[in-house]
Amino acid sequence: MTHKNIAIIGAGVAGLTALEPLVSAGNTVTVFDKSRGSGGRLATKKLNDSSWDMGAQFMRAHSAEFTAQLKEWQALGWVEHWDVTPWAINGTQRTASPDDIDRYVGMPRMTGLSRKLLEHADEFVTQARIAETQFDSDTQQWLLTTEEGASFGPFDEVIINTPPEQALPLVPEDSPVREQIKGVHMLPCWTLLLGFDHPLDCVFDAAFVKSGPISWIARNNSKPGRDARETWVIQANHEWSERMVDAPRDQVQQDLLEAFHTACGDHSKAADVWLHRWLYSLPADAPLLGALRDDKHNLTVCGDWCHKPSVEGAWLSGRYAAQHLAAKAPASDLQQTTE
Ligand SMILES: Cc1cc2nc3c(=O)[nH]c(=O)nc-3n(C[C@H](O)[C@H](O)[C@H](O)COP(=O)(O)OP(=O)(O)OC[C@H]3O[C@@H](n4cnc5c(N)ncnc54)[C@H](O)[C@@H]3O)c2cc1C
Structure with a gap:
């Protein structure tokens, strides 16, 4: 691949995985994200000197490639076994x-982890929600505009790494990938973060909950490298979250608190409480397509929802995105190398 000026919209795992091979191949890559930092759904919430893993709770590998990657990151000190x-x-x-x-x-x-992956970027533009994309079919280049009206480009290639609802407005009307994007539905997830001034009397550090509104509970400070302060993450299940998606926040918080106290068995009052609604937490189903490619517009789309609903799925999708740019191989060929 000859040197290209490439934009990645979205600093999630998928986009950041595509980054390194593209930079190593001699391209210039600029990453944009609407947030103040990187990671997307690997989100960290900081509040009153405490921090919580507010999105993805842990990574696990099903494929040999991601197993090897986790080991490599562990050796670098970027991840640790929980x-x-x-x-x-x-x-x-x-x-x-x-x-x-x-x-x-x-x-x-x-x-x-995302901070480490991001170090390869030539530039990281934060708090830049890309609101408009323009592809010039004569020059074969892109211009990107943020919602504040700042323009960036021209870029020879654009990689979109956002949830599908946020990707669709950025894709040209005549792009064949639009239909695939439209077919994906993302599920919401209400998440409650609690901080306590003393350890809770609870027998477990993590639990899968099969009844009531909750699906997952974890003592965040039981993970390696975290602050000692007692912090808990409570995630509602997708069915309940979908039903309660527009419910008053007070009610959602109250329901999750009660369910947490019952599950955990300790009724201590939390010193810190934070409720977050993930509108796009996980795809309802993902099509195992690797990444989507539109050669006509020099456009690649990646993310967990293109492949598999997990950090591993996002990582694999990012690798396929980079391969598309390197080889311009059709997705069907790349699919054969999946796991
Ligand atoms: C509550 C929750 C729990 C989870 N638990 C687990 C788990 O335990 N294990 C696991 O493997 N996976 C888990 N996941 C899923 C995992 O987090 C995702 O599969 C993975 O992080 C998705 O990465 P991604 O790169 O596809 O997208 P994202 O992480 O969503 O990244 C997309 C990025 O695009 C940015 N963006 C969006 N629109 C724009 C725009 N217009 N302009 C600029 N930037 C934009 C966003 O800010 C974001 O940073 C969980 C997810 C959630 C929400």
Whole structure:
């Protein structure tokens, strides 16, 4: 591939995975994100000197490639093994549910990993929500405009790494990838973060909950590298979150708090409480397509929703995106190398 000026819209795992091979191949890459930092759904919430993994809770590998990548990141100190035995909670039944899954977390928080991946970028433009994209078919180049009206470019290639709802307005009307983007539905997830001034009397550090509004509970400070302060993450299940998506925040918070107290068995009052609504938490189903490619517009689209709903899925999608640019190979060929 000859030198290209490339824009990546969205500093999630997928976009940041595409970054390194593109820079190593001699391209100039600018990354844009609407947030103040990188990581997307590897989000960290900071509040009153405490921090929580507010999005992805841990990474696990199904493929040999991601297994090797996690080991490499571990050797670099970017991720660490989280030695946890999850419990299973169903109604009043609570049982330890050991498994042989290796769970890894970013160090010292999930966004610690994205920060490392981002170091390859020639430029990272933060608080830049790209609102408009213009492709000039004569010059074969792109101009990008933020919602504040700042313009960037020209770029020879654009990679979009945003959830599908946010990708669609950025894709030309005559692009063949629009139909694939339209077909994906993202599920919401209400997430409650709690901070306590003392350790809770709770038998587990993490639990999968099978009844009521909650699906996952974790003692955030049981993960390696985290501050010692007692912090908990409570995630509602997708069905409940979808039903309650527009419910008053007070009610959502109250319901999740009550369910947490019941599951955990300790009714201490939290010193810090933070409620977050993820509108686009995970794709309802993902099409295992790797990444989407539109050669006519020098456009590539990647993200977990193009491939598999997980950090691993996003990572694989980012790798396919970089391969598209390197080889311009059709997605069907690349698909054969999937796992
Ligand atoms: C609550 C929750 C729990 C999860 N738990 C796990 C877990 O335990 N294990 C696991 O493997 N996965 C988990 N996931 C899923 C995992 O976080 C995602 O699969 C993965 O991080 C997605 O990465 P991505 O690169 O596809 O997209 P994202 O991380 O969504 O990145 C997209 C980026 O695009 C930016 N953006 C959007 N629109 C624009 C725009 N117009 N201009 C500029 N920037 C824009 C966003 O700010 C964001 O940074 C969880 C997700 C959530 C929300």
